[in-house]
Amino acid sequence: MIAVKNLSKHFGQVKAVDDISFDIADGETLILLGTSGCGKTTTLKMINRLIEPTKGDISVNGKSIHEQSPEALRRGIGYVLQNNGLFPHYTVAENMAIVPQLLKWDKQKIEQRTDELIQKLHLVEEQLSVYPDQLSGGQQQRVGLARALMADPPVLLMDEPFGALDPVTRFKIRREFKQLDELKRKTIIMVTHDVQEAFEMGDRICLMDKGRIIQTGTPAELLFKPANNFVIEFLKEQRLQLEFKAVTLMDLWDTLPENLSQAESIDSSQTVWEALELLTANSKQPLSATNPANGQSKTITFESLMTAFYQYQSTET
Structure with missing residues (x-):
């Protein structure tokens, strides 16, 4: 443009x-x-x-x-x-x-x-x-x-x-x-x-x-x-x-756990920061995200998100 x-x-x-x-x-x-x-x-x-x-x-x-x-x-x-x-x-x-x-x-x-x-x-x-x-x-x-x-x-x-x-x-x-x-x-x-x-x-x-x-x-x-x-x-x-704010849930997708329970839905394009805000606001209740490419769902807890983020961070830096 x-x-x-x-x-x-x-x-x-x-x-x-x-x-x-x-x-x-x-x-x-x-x-x-x-x-x-x-x-x-x-x-x-x-x-x-x-x-x-x-x-x-x-x-x-x-x-x-x-x-x-x-x-x-x-x-x-x-x-x-x-x-x-x-x-x-x-x-x-x-x-x-x-x-x-x-x-x-x-x-x-x-x-x-x-x-x-x-x-x-x-x-x-x-x-x-x-x-x-x-x-x-x-x-x-x-x-x-x-x-x-x-x-x-x-x-x-x-x-x-x-x-x-x-x-x-x-x-x-x-x-x-x-x-x-x-x-x-x-x-x-x-x-x-x-x-x-x-x-x-x-x-x-x-x-x-x-x-x-x-x-x-x-x-x-x-x-x-x-x-x-x-x-x-x-x-x-x-x-x-x-x-x-730069890393999205899709960037972490392979290291997030499979979806095991019903939870509030979050867009998989959201950033780690946005997911952390939601988890904090909801007393760290789990979230659920779906990969639009294949329909696969993942559970996102505070602990699993931080684990996946630090693993991603260690491979990129």
């Missing part, structure tokens, strides 16, 4: 982005991760031409972004900002209607799409007539996402979307967004400096430093097949928790 080829952006003598290339598959979520000043936000802004590159090319769905005007390009790409970017003098409904009005949707179509999204994003109809500063931070972020999704764009760019929220709200909103069906059929590039967030939200992670890509891969690849010492050091402090 998106191809970035030999992309660079120089500000005078400073190479903010220095000859990077990556591809993103249709429906994939790629996280641009790194420290402040590594070039991740500059890269994001070049994709929708808020910043023009010094050299290189970007294509979306096989078409170079320079083959259309910046305005036309942006109408087909959703954009979510850290501070939500809502117009303070517009009501929630007016903020959400901006792109559909530019696309000349009729009033009924705009209202139908608005109603659909406020239900999915846990907003209420009464909030449509209020102004952004009358909402909580979490509600404002939901409205910002709703505005980006209104025209149902195939591509969504998210620049530190949860960065302005307090830790409790941030965790809750992040979990809600991950489960949102609207996002599961989008191609998403998300910028963050939060390692835990990257591992929770991303199918793949592009780790950057000083304008260059250090390694691109799945969360598990960055942990168990690091490209160099920079990757190892960047993830070292949170490594165990990140491993829990």
Whole structure:
């Protein structure tokens, strides 16, 4: 869906982005991760031409972004900002209607799409007539996402979307967004400096430093097949928790015990971290997972899960 080829952006003598290339598959979520000043936000802004590159090319769905005007390009790409970017003098409904009005949707179509999204994003109809500063931070972020999704764009760019929220709200909103069906059929590039967030939200992670890509891969690849010492050091402090979030039940499948009893069902694609959360919440009562490929079921207890995880860990590290 998106191809970035030999992309660079120089500000005078400073190479903010220095000859990077990556591809993103249709429906994939790629996280641009790194420290402040590594070039991740500059890269994001070049994709929708808020910043023009010094050299290189970007294509979306096989078409170079320079083959259309910046305005036309942006109408087909959703954009979510850290501070939500809502117009303070517009009501929630007016903020959400901006792109559909530019696309000349009729009033009924705009209202139908608005109603659909406020239900999915846990907003209420009464909030449509209020102004952004009358909402909580979490509600404002939901409205910002709703505005980006209104025209149902195939591509969504998210620049530190949860960065302005307090830790409790941030965790809750992040979990809600991950489960949102609207996002599961989008191609998403998300910028963050939060390692835990990257591992929770991303199918793949592009780790950057000083304008260059250090390694691109799945969360598990960055942990168990690091490209160099920079990757190892960047993830070292949170490594165990990140491993829990990177390893799925299917990764452990062969070392989990056969299903011997009735138990609460859990998706086999869930991570070890998600399974541990469920086990802890249910006083460590067993869970049951089914392999979609062959219908085989496995019992998951706290003890069997940890045994399988440490066995997997020892073979991968």
